[in-house]
Amino acid sequence: MGTPMFASRFSPALLFGHRSAAAVLSVAGFFLAAVHAGEAWPQFRGPGGDGHAVATELPLSFGEGEHVKWKTAIHGKAWSSPVVWDDQVWVTTATDKGGELSLVCVNKATGAIVRDVVLFRVAEPQFCHPFNSYASPTPVIEEGRIYVTFGSSGTACVDTKTGAVLWQRTDFVCNHFRAAGSSPILHGDLLIMNFDGSDFQFVVALDKRTGKTVWKVNRSVDFKDLDAAGQPAAQGDFRKAFSTPQVVTADGRSILLSSGAKAHYAYEPATGAELWRLEERGQHSSSSRPVVAHGLVFFQTGFSKGQLLAVKLGGQGVLPESQIAWKEKKNVPNKPSIIVHDDLVTLVDDSGIATCLEAKTGAEVWRERVPGTYSASPLYAGGRIYLFSEAGHVTVLAAGRTFRKLAENKLESGFMASPAVAGNALFLRTKTHLYRVD
Numbered sequence: 001m002g003t004p005m006f007a008s009r010f011s012p013a014l015l016f017g018h019r020s021a022a023a024v025l026s027v028a029g030f031f032l033a034a035v036h037a038g039e040a041w042p043q044f045r046g047p048g049g050d051g052h053a054v055a056t057e058l059p060l061s062f063g064e065g066e067h068v069k070w071k072t073a074i075h076g077k078a079w080s081s082p083v084v085w086d087d088q089v090w091v092t093t094a095t096d097k098g099g100e101l102s103l104v105c106v107n108k109a110t111g112a113i114v115r116d117v118v119l120f121r122v123a124e125p126q127f128c129h130p131f132n133s134y135a136s137p138t139p140v141i142e143e144g145r146i147y148v149t150f151g152s153s154g155t156a157c158v159d160t161k162t163g164a165v166l167w168q169r170t171d172f173v174c175n176h177f178r179a180a181g182s183s184p185i186l187h188g189d190l191l192i193m194n195f196d197g198s199d200f201q202f203v204v205a206l207d208k209r210t211g212k213t214v215w216k217v218n219r220s221v222d223f224k225d226l227d228a229a230g231q232p233a234a235q236g237d238f239r240k241a242f243s244t245p246q247v248v249t250a251d252g253r254s255i256l257l258s259s260g261a262k263a264h265y266a267y268e269p270a271t272g273a274e275l276w277r278l279e280e281r282g283q284h285s286s287s288s289r290p291v292v293a294h295g296l297v298f299f300q301t302g303f304s305k306g307q308l309l310a311v312k313l314g315g316q317g318v319l320p321e322s323q324i325a326w327k328e329k330k331n332v333p334n335k336p337s338i339i340v341h342d343d344l345v346t347l348v349d350d351s352g353i354a355t356c357l358e359a360k361t362g363a364e365v366w367r368e369r370v371p372g373t374y375s376a377s378p379l380y381a382g383g384r385i386y387l388f389s390e391a392g393h394v395t396v397l398a399a400g401r402t403f404r405k406l407a408e409n410k411l412e413s414g415f416m417a418s419p420a421v422a423g424n425a426l427f428l429r430t431k432t433h434l435y436r437v438d
Contacts, residue, residue: 041084041420041427044138044183044244045377050291051339053381053421060384060396061407062426062437069425069436070111074104078135079375079416080183082427082434084108085141088160089420089427091434092148094134098125098179101135101150103158106434108422115163120154120170128179133416136242138183140191147191147208151180155193157211167211175199181242181287187256187269190214194245196260198236203245203258203265205272215272221263225281238262241302242287248297250313257297259286264299264311278311278319288337288377294359296325298338298345306332308347310362326362331355337377337418339385341399348374348387354397366403370395377418388415392430411435 038054045051059067076093083090089106099122105115128134139148141160149155152174157166174197182194190205201219206212226235243259247269255275256267261284266275278299286302296310308328315323331353338347340359348354352372356365372389379386380399384406387395392414398404413430420427425438 039422041422042142043083043140043185044081045289045337045418049246049289051337051377051379053379055421055424056382057424058381058426059437062409064412067437069438072106072111072113072434073432074434077133079133080135081138081418082420082429083139083141084420084422084427090139090141090146091429092135092139098122098128098134101153103148111436117163119148119156120150122153126176132179132181134179136179136181140184140186142186147184149184149193151176169211173200177236177240183244185245187247190269192245192256194243194258196241198239201239201260203267203272217272219260220274220277221279223262238284241285244289246290248292257290259290259299276315276317276319278323287335291338291340293340298340300332303334306334308332328357328362331367335375339378339380341380346385346399348378350374365401368403371408376415379419381421386419388419390414390416
């Protein structure tokens with residue numbers, strides 16, 4: 001099992017500046033942003049994986065027929081977010097019962113569908129909770145290739161110019177219990193994915209060129225408090241998670257951050273060796289993506305015991321409680337990820353309570369209600385924060401220490417997928433359509 005070579009032509013510190021502080025994002029998105037200067041949205045939550053867009057002129061007010069350049073119907077049911085590269089916008093989708101899992105490419109300028117291919121046909125799909133979909137993981141894209149996963153149902157690499165499938169994997173065994181949700185990420189020549197099911201929990205890194213396994217590591221938490229839990233359903237829920245991993249650099253060292261059930265982990269990206277874990281045994285089903293700023297990693301613990309943890313980077317083994325700089329227990333989202341901007345953390349919980357906290361201390365700055373309920377993660381761009389509700393409301397807030405609502409917009413059908421940005425255009429996926437708004 002060889003150690004992969006990693007790209008190092010660009011400095012993430014130069015690209016992310018004050019947001020990086022002691023730790024700097026080093027996911028593949030850092031050099032994608034440099035090459036494309038804001039024209040690409042290559043993965044879940046954008047180039048840095050943190051919901052930040054470099055755009056400064058996104059529309060403030062819009063709606064059906066207003067600032068909508070195009071609106072394209074996407075068949076099936078899917079909560080995955082769009083990814084954008086050059087003149088292409090890609091989304092995954094699935095039939096309602098999960099028998100066909102597809103990849104769709106839309107022309108960025110016109111909204112015309114240019115490719116629509118079934119990647120996998122599944123004879124006996126796993127159970128999917130009605131709130132989830134069979135195509136919830138967001139793809140990750142780079143020049144010439146897009147990498148798509150539907151969890152244990154299948155993972156594939158597709159040539160973006162020809163639509164040819166370059167490799168596929170269908171051999172990973174994981175009962176996602178309520179369907180998959182974790183998105184893949186790229187790091188150098190590795191495609192990294194979380195698999196946290198009711199039966200098996202592991203992280204795997206594939207050679208992105210061939211699809212072959214480079215390393216695979218099982219979660220180390222022992223779930224010992226579930227041994228006498230009684231009901232299989234409860235045990236399954238407390239073993240699963242939906243979180244997307246993140247790679248950062250701290251003190252000159254790359255670290256893979258990955259949230260599972262009952263613990264958050266740090267691994268060595270090249271080998272999968274566990275560096276440390278922070279146990280939160282009351283948590284399960286974490287769905288958010290870790291964010292790093294000010295020498296802290298921000299983890300959301302998920303369902304059952306929803307908290308936001310600000311954890312000091314560093315340490316080894318099982319981290320002590322003293323490694324947690326602060327906790328927030330009130331109105332912490334189960335599904336939407338957070339936004340860290342300047343010295344503030346802004347979040348919106350599932351029920352529509354928006355909160356702003358001081359990033360270094362957790363002190364409350366403001367807390368207000370906004371319209372709707374939420375699954376999609378927010379977006380930061382040009383000093384604004386965009387919130388996307390399940391009913392289709394798009395509330396725009398001023399990013400800062402004073403709660404100011406700048407606009408309230410509405411699109412039909414509602415949002416489960418998080419937004420994408422390329423240039424000064426929003427690419428928004430509702431439950432039925434893909435929009436370009438600019």
